[in-house]
Amino acid sequence: MFKKMLALMLVLLLMATALVGCGGGAAQDPAPEEDQEQVEDQPTEEQIKMAMVTDVGGVNDQSFNESAWNGHKQAEAELGFSVSYVESEQDADYERNLETLLDAGNDLIWGIGFMMTDAILEAAEFNPDQKYAIIDPDFGENVVPENLVGVLFKAEEGSFLVGYIAGKMTETNKVGFVGGMDFPVIHGFHYGFMAGVKHANPDAEVLVQYADSFVDAARGKAIANQMYQQGADIVFHAAGGAGDGVIEAAREQDKYAIGVDEDQNHLAPDHVITSAMKRVDNAIFMVAEMLKDGDYAGGETKVFGLADGGVGIAPTSDKHVPAEILEEVKQVEQEIIAGKIVVPNNKDDYEANY
Template identity: 35%
Template structure:
């Protein structure tokens, strides 16, 4: 028996409606906050003292953030506090603004982060150079002591090599830190151990600027250390370190850079740089934010290429190849566990 025309039309219209509803349902189920929905992941970074322009730690972090913007399409923001006490304000503001990931490069925010993070469970926080426990906190640690050991070994080899122009042949090197703290002394102790691994008689002069943003103070300390026969000076002092490098250039001796490749700042007077790949860590955190999966602790050392010496683009030809080969040998010994470097932050 034939179906009446009006009933056939009704049946067809009903089928179309069912298909449309199914399509809408499918479209809605694919939504959410992950990257596949087309929504940009939002990432904010709070710098440490000194802010951007330090050509070191903060700038390295910013490079990682730029990469997240360029390659992941992330929406990014950088905040530069004038003082560590502003950490609570900015951590709170950024969480309230809906950022998926809030990174602080200042370990001085440790206490306030522990208090703030539980209040914003939908925001992931990350802090560098210290461990803060929490369900939505990632702690990023670098084995700076390992890279510093290599720098100390190289410094001890070079300082007594009279074939290098303008070095005095004395077994004296030095260190300039931003503050006297476990975080800074982690670099110092590694540097000292590396130097004395080469020659136990190596003397290491130590000074602190008590600031990460005072280049003139850094230069003053450096010139004083040079007067005491130091001719390789390792600086771990943020923007203050620019003054250390300037002092080394003034007297035509060697500085050692930190955190990023600072060799270009004074070509031929920055022996090498102990690179802490903050940029790599920030980018890896950004990828985790896009995927929505985080680790509680990330540790990066020589083995993970999280710390390394620079390529010595401007000084390699000035240095005895045997010295460089020795440092490479020591690097492998650290990676293989044959040499253990003290981490004062874990004592």
């Protein structure tokens, strides 16, 4: 009996040993040393983090903040970037929001809009190892730090084209321009539009007024209504959120409006005939590509115009603008690129040439 029990115990012991050998990972034979080294030596690409601080219009302003965010999302989709944003409700938020994105460990931090110029200059100076970029800066006499890139647009060129359309399409020989705030960046839209109108129609009158705001839609609507009452039948705005009121007035008055920065036809499909597009999204994506390629252009200001896709007119323009006028616009565009037409971006240049 004892021998049978002993034999049974030996069989059970052998089975247990076999199960341990075939069981969990802890008991598996280690990989050959050569294979382990091969796995450890494989490089892993670190994800680039890029983020932006919006201007007071917010990320869904249907204007340049939204276009800037679209550029970030394109960098996420096509370049593998990790992207994010912080919204500003007032000017006092800029410094704090830039600090938030710095603490988050972003490789490149964007400020969107010229009103952030002072805040981002100060941030760049205090954090020399952090890379920054800004849309539409007004550096003035300031030296651009080596860790900051400025991005400007030849807004006057796109504005000239929509001005040409307005000059050709007006039936009253009176059109209008509503600016957001009376700053040099907006002067490009203002005087480029006026020059385009005059180039197309020397007899046309251009009414001009500034809303002193980029967010007050009621103010923009009131100004546009006054212009329509004075006989204008087309009003172009470069006023951010205040321009939403211009488009609303056009819809209510059954008149025409011209959008800005993005294709704004969807806001009033029967009344927004074209838009002067400022391709902030393209510019941000191009700077992101340079960053990924190791070509970050610190200490410089990049300028984008018609020649490189930085500005243009909305793709929905053919819904309301006659085909023959659009053909003329294409010719005008080529003449601008070739330097045959000089487009003003300030009062002095406009008065000297028009």
